Amino acid sequence: MSALKSVHKSVQRSVHKSAPLARRGQRADRDRAMRRLLTQTRYEVLPTATTEDKVVASVPTDVAVTVTASPGKGLEATLALSERLAGHGYAVVPHLAARMVRDRVELVEIRARLREAGISSIFVPGGDAEPAGDYADAFGLLEDLATLEDPFVHVGIAGYPESHPTIADDLTVQAMWDKRRHATHVVSNLTFDPATIRDWVARMRLRGITMPLLLGMPGPIDRAKLLTMATKIGVGESTRFLAKHKGTFARLAAPGGFTGERFLRDCAVVAAQPSAGIEGLHVFTFNQVAETEAWRQKLLSELPA
Template sequence: MRYKTSSVATVVRLLEHARYEVLPTPSIEEKVLAHVGKDVPLTVTASPGKGLEATLELTERLTVHGYTAVPHLAARMVRDRAELSDIAQRLTAQGIEAVFVPGGDADPPGDYPDALSLLEEIAALGSPFSHVGIAGYPESHPTISDDLTVQSMWDKRRYATHVVSNLTFDPDVLVAWVARMRGRGVRLPLLLGIPGPVERTKLLSMATKIGVGESTKFLAKNKGLFARLAAPGGFTGERFLEKVAPRLAAPEMQVEGLHVFTFNQVEATTAWRRDLLDQLN
């Protein structure tokens, strides 16, 4: 892949400041230890099918191994203030200083129907976490209008330290969304969500492990994901970065790094990132 000279520095910076998202399955800890360097931050997803305990336990184990691990605290999965307080004390006691707060899909929810309500409660507990991420949606959310998602980031910005963009495969959509977000006054640093390299069979297997219900919700939010990732000559991270890099290089865009959705294929993701960096350096 040939990058314009002006884009190389941007792509290298994004790749060097990448973190991997993993799902709390039984085998992922072993895979991370075998293939991911401890300089790469990790985030651990949460789903109603597995419960928050699976997320918290894996986060703690990865932290003990020396990784910077960030749990997803899905708002709708947290029962009440007492549980939130227990979670905060549990994580901070392990030296875990960062969390990611999406709304989540649990139905019915506990006391927190959305991310903002949980963020407000975290603040009421004394803001125990020094880094708090919130989600951004470059493409339309299946249940929330575009205007509301941008307004939501504006409402949540005072409680957060950065935004993580959800998956999009359209460079134009991404750049327009970043510009719109900045124009609205959301100045938080941004981590660009991008899928790592995946194999169709492994992706389908991972969907099964997530659980039928969770897979259905995931696919509803990411229409065409499997087809785009698996199609010959389809989406690749290299081409996507090549197209967005020139337009995201401006300081006012404040894109600091990548949030790589690995679908637990961490060996392939690490090799892809290393090879691309080798080509560009």
């Protein structure tokens, strides 16, 4: 059996074999994986007028903070908030949406500005805006970044466990392969289904994509608001399916529907397998940072030390 097939089978077995978690050892492995993921967590925030105060008031400085970029607010809002949060002592990860960067000259300026602020990590999605200049996708920007002096230590790229709204699934996996030389890790987009994560991780590893993975998941946001926000940020089949199946929407929005705890517990079964390469969490807070940090601390307190 090839090494890649072995990885695939290992990740696939992790859920099928352990789903009931009947054995105490399996439960212990899951709990250890949950604690590791909750310890290696970073929070995604939106650059609004109140974000800085919310983060400083609620988030310890040992939790990294990522700052999104959107066409509506412009890249300057992302960069300015990132600089201020770095000044408070946070490890900050600004999103450099490739289509929002005009050209190599602006990229050099951004790199210098962020490095001056002590920022050593970035996340490079393609972005949803019309290209502002030379970069139509993340790959072109990553190629230029790789040629600059004083590079960033950590460079994340996007992964899509579910269908991207505008890009075919095969192309998103191929894009990860193409970008692997210029990136240090993958950040998965939001999904509600642990089985989707399991299967996607297996496919990714089978294709030879070995970069560490940060698992994208929602924080303890109100479920109805979660669906509204998820639609806006481009989740794939989860939201499209829910739009067509009102009963499923009702179950998700009602008490006892989707919960982050259950999602994380199920994904931790996969993360317990070293072959999965899941090293931490990327939590979509939707700026509910106080609630998210309280949720994280509660889960940690309930797990065995």
